[in-house]
Amino acid sequence: MDQPGYDALAQLYADTFPDAFTSSLERAAVDAFLGSLPGPRIVDVGCGIGHVAAHIAERGGTVVGVEPSPNMLALARAAHPGLDLRAGDAGLAGLELGGFDGALARYSLIHLPPDEVRAVLRDWHARLPDGAVLLVATQSTDDPGVHPFDHAVAPAWRWHPDALAEAVTDAGFAEQWRLISRPDGMAHHRFPELHLAARKQREIL
Ligand SMILES: C[S@@+](CC[C@H](N)C(=O)[O-])C[C@H]1O[C@@H](n2cnc3c(N)ncnc32)[C@H](O)[C@@H]1O
Numbered sequence: 001m002d003q004p005g006y007d008a009l010a011q012l013y014a015d016t017f018p019d020a021f022t023s024s025l026e027r028a029a030v031d032a033f034l035g036s037l038p039g040p041r042i043v044d045v046g047c048g049i050g051h052v053a054a055h056i057a058e059r060g061g062t063v064v065g066v067e068p069s070p071n072m073l074a075l076a077r078a079a080h081p082g083l084d085l086r087a088g089d090a091g092l093a094g095l096e097l098g099g100f101d102g103a104l105a106r107y108s109l110i111h112l113p114p115d116e117v118r119a120v121l122r123d124w125h126a127r128l129p130d131g132a133v134l135l136v137a138t139q140s141t142d143d144p145g146v147h148p149f150d151h152a153v154a155p156a157w158r159w160h161p162d163a164l165a166e167a168v169t170d171a172g173f174a175e176q177w178r179l180i181s182r183p184d185g186m187a188h189h190r191f192p193e194l195h196l197a198a199r200k201q202r203e204i205l
Contacts, residue, residue, distance in 0.1 A: 005154040006048075010071035013049065013153070014079075020051035022189070025181045026137075027055075029195035030104070033135040034059055036176065036197065039101035045090050046108020050076030053083055056104075064100075066092060090120045097127035106137040110156045114146040114167075117157075121171035130202040134173055138164060140180060140194035149191070164196050173198035 006013065021027040030052065034042075040062045044053045047065030049072055056063045057080075067073040068089040076085050088095070090105070090112060097103075103124055109117050124134065139158045141147055146157050159167075165175050176197040183189040 006069035007071040009153055010049070010069060010075055013072070014075050017049070017051075020055045023181065025179065026193075026195070029137070029179050029197075030055065030106075030135070031059070032177070033102065033104065033133060033195075033197055034061060036133050036199075037102045038131040038133075041100045042102045042104060043092065043095065043097070043100050045092065045103060045105040046111075047076060047085065048072050048108075050080045050083055050085055052104070052106055053085070054080045057083060064095070066095070090116075092124070092127075097124065098129050100128060100132060102133045102135070103128065104135045106135075107139070109136055110138045110151070110158070111154050112157075114157055114159075114163075118167050118170065121167055121173070125172040125200055128200050130200055132200045133176070133197060134168065134199070135195060135197045136164060136168070137193065137195045139190075140192040142192070158191055159194060161194050161196065164194060165198075168196065168198040172200065174201050 042056055042061050042063045044063055044065045047053045047067045050065055053063045053065040065085040066088040073087055141158045141160050144160050146159050146163050149156055149158050161178050176199055179195040181193050
């Protein structure tokens with residue numbers, strides 16, 4: 001999937017978000033995810049300028065970042081030359097997902113229409129190994145369902161926590177936890193933000 005908005009605004013994005021996290025809660029959510037993985041191998045889907053992938057690597061993770069915007073990817077590679085950063089989108093074509101312990105999608109699945117998100121989650125569930133953990137972060141809403149919103153860069157949807165939980169559960173994952181943080185006057189947070197973690201459980205025969 002092309003991302004012309006992110007291509008055009010890549011440098012502005014990097015200038016606007018110099019740090020991997022805009023709050024300690026975001027960092028805590030990613031660190032809780034890392035602490036729950038059965039192993040160190042993580043795919044960062046829509047890794048943007050790579051700063052969260054770098055955070056994961058600093059904590060001992062073996063991370064592959066996947067990013068559809070060539071300009072975002074170029075900034076990521078320039079800033080983090082030691083990371084494994086690849087062109088691609090949420091379809092994760094060509095990636096052997098059976099070799100990963102976790103998948104992180106921070107504010108990237110927001111750019112897929114809801115039915116595409118559901119299909120992607122089903123596909124990831126089929127390809128990830130038992131025990132793998134998924135962490136999805138989205139802008140959220142108190143209104144039930146999924147709602148388009150005026151994202152500054154590209155078409156985007158906000159997910160009610162129960163709607164995202166239903167999507168991951170329908171895909172076959174078991175929800176582990178969810179974190180909802182509300183706007184508190186800090187920059188960049190217009191909406192509640194949702195982090196939701198889920199695990200692919202072993203089939204009990
Ligand atoms: C808000 S940025 C977040 C970047 C990074 N995940 C982070 O947490 O800093 C959204 C990213 O999702 C990427 N993206 C957009 N559509 C995508 C898709 N279909 N598949 C994967 N990534 C996508 C964009 O190119 C952009 O880099």
